[in-house]
Amino acid sequence: MADTIEKNVTRGGQFLVKETKCEDIFIPEDFSEEQKMMRDMVKEFVDKELWPNKDRFEKRDFSFTVECMQKAAELGLLSISVPEAYGGMGMGFVDTVLVCDYISGATGSFSSAFGAHTGIGTLPITLYGTEEQKQKYVPKLASGEWFGAYCLTEPGAGSDANSGKTKAVLSEDGTHYKITGQKMWITNAGFCSLFIVFARIEDDKNITGFIVENDPENGISTNEEEHKLGIRASSTRQVFFNETKVPLENMLSERGNGFKIAMNALNVGRIKLAAACLDSQRRIITGSVKYSNERIQFDVPISKFGAIRYKLAEMATSCYAGESAVYRAAKSIEERIAIRESEGTSHQEAELKGVEEFAIECAILKVAVSEDIQNCSDEGIQIFGGMGFSEDTPMESAWRDARITRIYEGTNEINRMLSVGMLIKKAMKGQVDLLGPASKVQEDLMGIPSFETPDYSELFAEEKEMISKLKKAFLMVAGGAVQKYGPNLDNEQQLLIASADILIEIYMAESTILRTEKLAKKEGEANIKEQIAMAKLYLYKAVDIVTQKGKESIISFAEGDEQRMMLMGLRRYTKYTNMPNIVEIRRTISAKIIAENKYCF
Structure with a gap:
């Protein structure tokens, strides 16, 4: 079985030099009946719980974001990619991408909270944690009993993530580390129970990852919520650690392995971010065409005008292209994971290497689809005209929410350079x-x-x-x-x-x-x-x-x-x-x- 799959799967970056047959890619029209049911269930959740309450998100109702996260947990949506052994649904990579796609259509606030928790808040433990760490923390994260956050960025360490100044000092008795430092732009910081924290031990070249429980009495404090252009009800705060005690057994993976953890978590985050832009585009296009069919100027609907038709065609085309590329890559990753598992590799290692294999494609998708959603929302405002600039229509919030997608999970400039750099490195290694x-x-x-x-x-x-x-x-x-x-x-x-x-x-x-x-x-x-x-x-x-x-x-x-x-x-x-x-x-x-x-x- 593995040999059959292997023959048909183009390896990461090989799309440039190897012909791909259409029969060998996955497309949204290939969704199984189970995947269609999952899609429809997620859409129903968004239409019932999120879309009617967009104004609450825009008014910075952080408690409502938490409430919606808890409802998503009740539906099992926080556990899609978590292995069954740790209380999850253990579904495939395409399924996790599908959920990220359709759960993100209503508001960037919820999308950011959901993505941060299920991705960079949970994934580092499932992929790098010891068995004891996974048994202790992952079931709580999968069920929504706890929510997770990811502490990497610092005032002086953004794109240069490995330059962080946060320190981890081993205690004299050798039982724990004391973490001291400042993190910023931390999604879910206002309500999370657990942080994935990156800090430097002594003068190590690379940072180290830690699992840190959020206990204010253990030297952890936060600033007030940031006032942001968009994703207004996504909790975003600075987090301060002051000799925060972290048990020795809460080191994530090995000492100095933090930068690798961070980069691999971002690879997964990039393709999921691209997916999270898709349903937003669908809803913007649908809202725009409905308005253009209803808006009468010069005695006809504005949808009759060539200038409007131009915009609608371009918006639809970019969305269709994004869907095509995201699900192609998602299935390639899923198949690569299956190949490695069939060869005896653990699921943990297979998923790590499967995603890493397609890091170039993940970077490509992050750039392309994040810029498409920004353009789509901008054209949505334009079709609505003056009304599009008003908070009474969903277009202005869609535009504001879209803007962050070009920044987080690595800026688009960084991802552009990464895509070419990684390709050249693969070539030098003979891959x-x-x-x-x-x-x-x-x-x-x-x-x-x-x-x-x-x-x-x-x-x-x-x-x-x-x-x-x-x-x-x-x-x-x-x-x-x-x-x-x-x-x-x-x-x-x-x-x-x-x-x-x-x-x-x-x-x-x-x-x-x-x-x-x-x-x-x-x-x-x-x-x-x-x-x-x-x-x-x-x-x-x-x-x-x-x-x-x-x-x-x-x-x-x-x-x-x-x-x-x-x-x-x-x-x-x-x-x-x-x-x-x-x-x-x-x-x-x-x-x-x-x-x-x-x-x-």
């Missing part, structure tokens, strides 16, 4: 063969291009060839940058970010095309013309971005004949044979949404 394909691209550039007219009779034949060419464009740009700067490439942040944008668009566009191709084989092309239109629209925009970012990159490091050759190659790799009629494509997409009066894909 992804970039050298061979990059060499072929160099040969391709020196050769004479074919002038034969290709056969594009099959669905997406040209689009898949275009994806292949975009991959060549990335290899050309990244390969040239590595040759130019070598180990100093890390210092060329603008170049790394531009290269990352190319990488992101390749993964997102390919995921969208593969989803739609698989769906066409299931449903028939005639029945999914709007999805086909969205896949083509997304790719068209991706090609534009690759063209812009590729040109910017090449000019930054190449000169003379080398620059001219690479720019000529870029034009070849971003050239359509049959340019799609994008205006008509947008009309096709928007007509469907307007007729259905909702996001309907």
